[in-house]
Amino acid sequence: xQHYEKDGRLQHVMLSHQFSIKLMEExxxxxxxxxxxxxxPNGIEFLKSLLSHKKAMLYFTQPSTRTFLSFxxxxxxxxxxxxxxxxxxxxxxxxxxxxxxxxxVFSSYFDLIIMRDPKPGFCEYMAYLLDNTGRSVPIMNGGSxxxxxxxxxxxxxxxxxxxxxxxxxxxxxxxxxxxxxxxGRAVRSSVMLLSQYKxxxxxxxxxx
Amino acid sequence: xQHYEKDGRLQHVMLSHQFSIKLMEExxxxxxxxxxxxxxPNGIEFLKSLLSHKKAMLYFTQPSTRTFLSFxxxxxxxxxxxxxxxxxxxxxxxxxxxxxxxxxVFSSYFDLIIMRDPKPGFCEYMAYLLDNTGRSVPIMNGGSxxxxxxxxxxxxxxxxxxxxxxxxxxxxxxxxxxxxxxxGRAVRSSVMLLSQYKxxxxxxxxxx
Amino acid sequence: xQHYEKDGRLQHVMLSHQFSIKLMEExxxxxxxxxxxxxxPNGIEFLKSLLSHKKAMLYFTQPSTRTFLSFxxxxxxxxxxxxxxxxxxxxxxxxxxxxxxxxxVFSSYFDLIIMRDPKPGFCEYMAYLLDNTGRSVPIMNGGSxxxxxxxxxxxxxxxxxxxxxxxxxxxxxxxxxxxxxxxGRAVRSSVMLLSQYKxxxxxxxxxx
Numbered sequence: 351x352q353h354y355e356k357d358g359r360l361q362h363v364m365l366s367h368q369f370s371i372k373l374m375e376e377x378x379x380x381x382x383x384x385x386x387x388x389x390x391p392n393g394i395e396f397l398k399s400l401l402s403h404k405k406a407m408l409y410f411t412q413p414s415t416r417t418f419l420s421f422x423x424x425x426x427x428x429x430x431x432x433x434x435x436x437x438x439x440x441x442x443x444x445x446x447x448x449x450x451x452x453x454x455v456f457s458s459y460f461d462l463i464i465m466r467d468p469k470p471g472f473c474e475y476m477a478y479l480l481d482n483t484g485r486s487v488p489i490m491n492g493g494s495x496x497x498x499x500x501x502x503x504x505x506x507x508x509x510x511x512x513x514x515x516x517x518x519x520x521x522x523x524x525x526x527x528x529x530x531x532x533x534g535r536a537v538r539s540s541v542m543l544l545s546q547y548k549x550x551x552x553x554x555x556x557x558x
Numbered sequence: 559x560q561h562y563e564k565d566g567r568l569q570h571v572m573l574s575h576q577f578s579i580k581l582m583e584e585x586x587x588x589x590x591x592x593x594x595x596x597x598x599p600n601g602i603e604f605l606k607s608l609l610s611h612k613k614a615m616l617y618f619t620q621p622s623t624r625t626f627l628s629f630x631x632x633x634x635x636x637x638x639x640x641x642x643x644x645x646x647x648x649x650x651x652x653x654x655x656x657x658x659x660x661x662x663v664f665s666s667y668f669d670l671i672i673m674r675d676p677k678p679g680f681c682e683y684m685a686y687l688l689d690n691t692g693r694s695v696p697i698m699n700g701g702s703x704x705x706x707x708x709x710x711x712x713x714x715x716x717x718x719x720x721x722x723x724x725x726x727x728x729x730x731x732x733x734x735x736x737x738x739x740x741x742g743r744a745v746r747s748s749v750m751l752l753s754q755y756k757x758x759x760x761x762x763x764x765x766x
Numbered sequence: 767x768q769h770y771e772k773d774g775r776l777q778h779v780m781l782s783h784q785f786s787i788k789l790m791e792e793x794x795x796x797x798x799x800x801x802x803x804x805x806x807p808n809g810i811e812f813l814k815s816l817l818s819h820k821k822a823m824l825y826f827t828q829p830s831t832r833t834f835l836s837f838x839x840x841x842x843x844x845x846x847x848x849x850x851x852x853x854x855x856x857x858x859x860x861x862x863x864x865x866x867x868x869x870x871v872f873s874s875y876f877d878l879i880i881m882r883d884p885k886p887g888f889c890e891y892m893a894y895l896l897d898n899t900g901r902s903v904p905i906m907n908g909g910s911x912x913x914x915x916x917x918x919x920x921x922x923x924x925x926x927x928x929x930x931x932x933x934x935x936x937x938x939x940x941x942x943x944x945x946x947x948x949x950g951r952a953v954r955s956s957v958m959l960l961s962q963y964k965x966x967x968x969x970x971x972x973x974x
Contacts, residue, residue, distance in 0.1 A: 391611040394611035395610070395611060398610070398611075402811070402814070403807040403810040403811060403814075405839060405842060407835075413645070415643055415645055415647065415660070415664065416660075416663055416664070419615075419641050419643070419664055419667050420667060422641050423613060423639070423641060423667040423668070426613060426639040426641075431839070431842040433835050433838050433839060433842075435831055435835070437829070437831055439831065452831070452832075455832055456831065456832070456835055459835050459836060459839040460839070599819040602819040603818070603819060606818070606819075621853065623851055623853055623855065623868070623872065624868075624871055624872070627823075627849050627851070627872055627875050628875060630849050631821060631847070631849060631875040631876070634821060634847040634849075
C-alpha cells in the first residue's frame with residue numbers, strides 16, 4: 351500500500367488494507383480522547399482550533415445523507431471549512447468536460463477531498479491523477495462503487511473495540527454478518543480489518 | 559404544555575401556546591439587546607462565541623428559502639455550526655427505512671434540530687420519540703403541516719411590540735388579519751399569542 | 767460609473783469598466799500579499815479574522831460549481847459566514863411573488879450579495895433597486911446573462927500580470943482569444959480590462 355503513503359504516513363485513505371492493528375489501536379485511543387473532550391465546551395473549542403486553517407471538499411456525487419452529515423460534522427468538530435459538490439460538472443455553460451477535470455480544478459480550492467462516487471475505482475484513479483500533478487490533495491474514500499467503504503469499516507471496528515473492551519478485546523470471538531452482503535461494500539471493508547485479529551471466526555448470512 | 563419542558567425551561571419549541579406574555583416580554587428584551595449588539599463588530603464577535611460549541615441541523619423537508627435563511631443566519635449569529643437536510647432518506651442505497659429512523663440517526667450528530675415538514679404533527683411526534691430515547695435533542699418547529707408556525711408568530715408579535723412601544727404597547731388595540739387565512743399557519747399561531755393580551759380586538763378578512 | 771460608487775469607493779462590482787489600471791494594480795498587490803499569507807497557519811488565521819463579523823449570500827440562480835466554490839472559499843478565507851440560494855422563490859407556499867421581492871427580503875439577512883443569474887441586466891437592476899431602499903447591500907456580479915463576468919476577468923488579468931511580471935508586464939504584447947467568443951461573457955469583460963493597457967494587440971479566433 352506504499353503508493354497511498356507519503357513520508358511514512360497515510361496520504362490517502364482508500365482501502366481498509368491500509369489499516370494495521372497497530373494503526374487502528376492508535377486511532378481508537380485518539381477517538382476515546384476526542385469523545386471525552388467533546389463533553390466540555392473548552393474541549394470542543396480546542397478541537398475546533400486544530401484544523402481551522404484547512405478546508406475540505408465533500409465531493410458527494412453519490413448521495414447519502416447519513417455519510418454526508420457524519421463527515422460534515424466531523425470536519426466542523428476540528429474547525430475545517432467545508433464546501434459541498436453534488437454535481438460533477440464544472441459549469442452549466444460548457445459541455446464536454448471530463449469529471450476528472452472537474453475534480454482537479456475543484457481540488458485547487460481545498461486541502462482535503464472526501465469522495466463518494468458510484469463508479470468503482472474512480473476514487474483511486476483520482477488519487478493517482480492528483481499525485482501526478484504539482485499539488486496532490488489527500489483523498490478520503492467515503493464509499494466507492496461496490497468495492498470499499500474503509501471509514502465505515504473503521505467505525506464498525508471501533509464499535510467492536512468499545513463493546514469488547516472489558517471482555518478481552520476483539521480477538522478470539524465469533525462474528526456474524528447479516529444482510530445483503532453481495533452489495534455491502536462496508537461489510538467487505540470490515541471483514542478485511544477484522545481478519546487481521548487472532549482467532550476470529552466469521553459467519554455470513556445473506557439471501558441467495 | 560409541561561411535556562415540552564424540562565427543569566422548568568422549554569425543551570422543544572412546538573406550539574405558540576408555550577409562550578406566555580411574561581416569556582414573550584423576556585424574549586423581546588433579549589431581542590432588543592441583540593439588535594444593538596449586532597451594530598458593532600465586538601458585539602457580533604461576542605454573540606458568535608455564545609454557542610460556538612453547539613451544532614444545529616436544519617431539517618427542511620418542506621422547502622422555504624426565506625425561513626431557511628433566517629434560521630441559518632440566526633444560527634451563524636450565535637456561532638453554531640449547521641448542517642442541512644432536504645432529503646429525508648438515510649441513504650440512496652437501502653430502501654424501506656422510515657423517516658423517523660432518519661431523523662433519529664441524524665439527530666445524533668447535532669445538539670438542536672430546526673424542523674420544517676409538510677406533515678401535520680410530524681414535528682411533535684419526533685419530539686415525543688426523541689424524548690423517549692437516551693439522547694433527547696431539542697426541536698424547534700419551523701413550520702409544521704397546516705397547524706402551527708410558532709417562531710414566525712413570535713416575530714409578528716415582536717414587530718407589534720416595537721411598533722407600539724411608544725403607543726401603549728400591544729394591549730387595547732384592534733388588529734386586522736388579511737389574506738388566505740384558512741391555510742395560514744403563521745396567522746393561527748399569531749392569534750394564539752395575541753389573544754393573551756388585554757382588550758385586544760381581532761378582525762379577519764379572507765376570501766370565502 | 768459613479769452610480770456603482772459610494773464615498774469614492776466601489777459599492778457594487780458590476781462591470782469591468784469599473785476597474786482602472788491603477789485599481790487593478792492595487793488589487794494585484796493585495797492578491798500577492800494574500801497569496802503569501804495563505805502559506806502559513808497564522809497568516810490564514812489573520813485573514814479569517816478580517817470579515818468574521820460579516821455574512822455573504824451566494825445567490826446562484828444560474829448554477830456553476832467552479833464559480834460557486836471559488837466565491838465560497840474566498841468568503842471562508844476572510845472569515846465570512848455564507849448562505850446559498852439556488853431557488854429564487856421566497857417560499858413554496860405562496861405563489862405570485864416577484865424574484866425582486868425575494869432578493870430584497872433575503873438581502874436583509876446578509877452584508878454582501880454575490881449574484882449569478884442567467885437574465886441579462888438582472889444584477890444591475892437589483893443593485894439599482896437596493897440602492898433605493900433604506901438598506902443598500904453591495905452586489906458582486908458573478909456572471910450576468912451574456913453580458914459580463916468582471917471577477918473572472920480580473921482573475922484573467924491577474925494571471926497575465928503574474929506570467930509577465932519578469933517580462934515587462936501586460937503592456938506591449940499580442941494576445942489571442944480562442945473559443946466560443948460570441949457567448950463568452952468572461953472574454954468580453956477581459957478584453958475591456960486589457961484594452962486599457964498600452965500597445966496591446968488582440969486577435970480573436972472563433973467558429974463562424
